[in-house]
Amino acid sequence: MGIQVAPTPASLVAAELLSYLQIRKGLSGLEYLQAPGIIPDGWETYTYRLQFQVQTAATLRGPLVLRVYHGPEGLPRLRREFMLQRRLAELHYPVARPVMAEEDPGFLGGPFLLMEWVEGDMLLHRILHDYFALLWGPQQMADVHARLHQLPLQGLLGPDRPFLERQLETLKAMVDDYDLTGLAPGLDWLRAHRPAEAESPSLLHLDFHPKNLLVHKGRCTAVLDWSESDVGDHHADAAVALLMIDTAPVEEASAWDRFMLPIGRFLTHELYRYSYRRRLPLDGRRLRYYQAWAAFRRLSWYGSWIAAGPQVMGYKPGAVGHVRPGHVADLERYFQRYSGVAIRLELPLSIPAMALSAF
Template sequence: MSDVEAMIQSGLLSIYERRFPSRKEIRIYNIKGMRGGWETELYSFTIEYREATGRRTEDLVLRIYPGDDALQKSVKEFKVMRALHELGFPVPKVLLLELGDNPFGRPFVIMERVEGRSMRDVLLESAGERRRELIMLFCKILADLHFLDWRPFVELVSPDLSLYETRDAYAWIDHKLSEMKRAIDRFHRDEFGPLLDWLEARSMEVPCERPSLIHGDYHPDNIILRKDDVAFVIDWGAADIADYRSDLAWTLLLVGTYWGPEAREAILRGYEQASGHRVTRIEYFEVMAILRRLLDVSVSLSEGAGRRGMRPGAEEKMRRDADHLRRVYALLIARTGIAIPEVERLLSALT
């Protein structure tokens, strides 16, 4: 057992003994680090204990939150996943949220472990009709999410109910652009000003058709597919109430710049088929997604990933994703004609 695994084991044992005094003879084992993206630390583990009804064994996942917004993100993810699970939406069941003093020094959530593989891995080895079926499943889950009643989730993701109850179709885009401007100002990234100006100049072209609950980081690595093809959506830390096109655009940006334009087109067509309507002005929202991606990278590589709510070590993964980031920047130029010299210098320094 590595030092990290031993620390996780010891920490979990002390937490369970404190939180569940009726559970006796607690054993924690099979601790394994799980593949993650830029944001959180994930560990799978097995817990065994005795209670009044007999011995029990559970396979679980520990999700530890890093970054400046760890507290807010952990609370939001726990509450959103709990509400979705109660509605029957395909998410793992969350079991425990810890915010304060704990052995890991950061907020964390424990949830059930879904035995399966990432949809990304399954897609990469699939072809023909099987691949088309998986893409449609992927798109249907996202469309189903966007058509849920968003109102019960407002208090879980935002303190400002008035933003969503207004009849002003431009309230959301105005709010989002103001939020982006604050981030640019906060991190002194004036080089992104022309891109924000481009978005503001066209904001009247994208009234919000309807608010939706969005995932915020929906891509095939955040779908766990069981052997029976039942899918579960994970990683809800970026959930929000927003224009559904902002969610779809983020997905299209990631799929298109990792897997290619044909994959982007397949997801867009699949989403339109699953939702039953044509998506308009999606390119505008892709530019918003590009700004988010490049700002995340710019700040993380100069000030540390924690400043954008990501896990320690995410910077190295960003460097390994240099080809993806170059494609993101190339798409920016193709969509807007805007070149950002500071981003070009950053990309040229990546290996």
């Protein structure tokens, strides 16, 4: 997986990237029109927007996004996103087209991806600033999601084992390795009530929510962050979307937005589910199982982050700062709602210092 190197400080990214492109890619004479600037959103990568002067090679023209991956899972995440986004762009699905990928972590402190900048606002931000977006945003979200689940899988490297088998094995390893005893009853329930694998697997995003959708003039221009993508039952992907709609923290919300949030969550949930079902069928029992699975999966992640740091899964160190008691309690209740089983993730008295170590 390559030598793990500390991420390059933001102040040095501009010079290091320029040096890399000149020396490794032979692109002499490069100059910035806009030096790399930090995009703070996102738990997985250090992300920047930049633009080179117009005389730059054709592949580097226009605004670009730089994603620098972190931790031992950074390289697999880079490979997955580069391969998948390139294929999805060929299928005219709304994604940012990749420009180049570098697997060597020595240049910027981790493997990195350059891709085209896509115009648009996060759907969540659009809704927070214009409540009328609730009239079309959830429908756009559902339509783009159902379209993903109907795409052909040709040209993609699929896993060699069934989706749910691999997922339950991973969850068991987390519970065992990090001594998450309070989650053990939930794992027992998931294994006992496991449905059959999907007869016709679909491409899954597995982090599909309003912060990962860009919209412009009433349509989706890009789906972001494909590092969790997989192939499996489309109910699992719909369940993750519903979990995020129902429980994801909205840290940028104003006091008024927080007051309105329960109504917004309810409308987005109902309109998304209604619109999705107009495109693809959803079996109620199977969907409820995967809603419980989605909550358990997130709690298991948080348990591993607290025990060993988010880096073990390829997330930035600061991601553990999002693991807050209220959010964890929401996930525990969510699992119990769909499974009937009470589980508990034990939290430390204070968030580890690593939460403060990265932007």
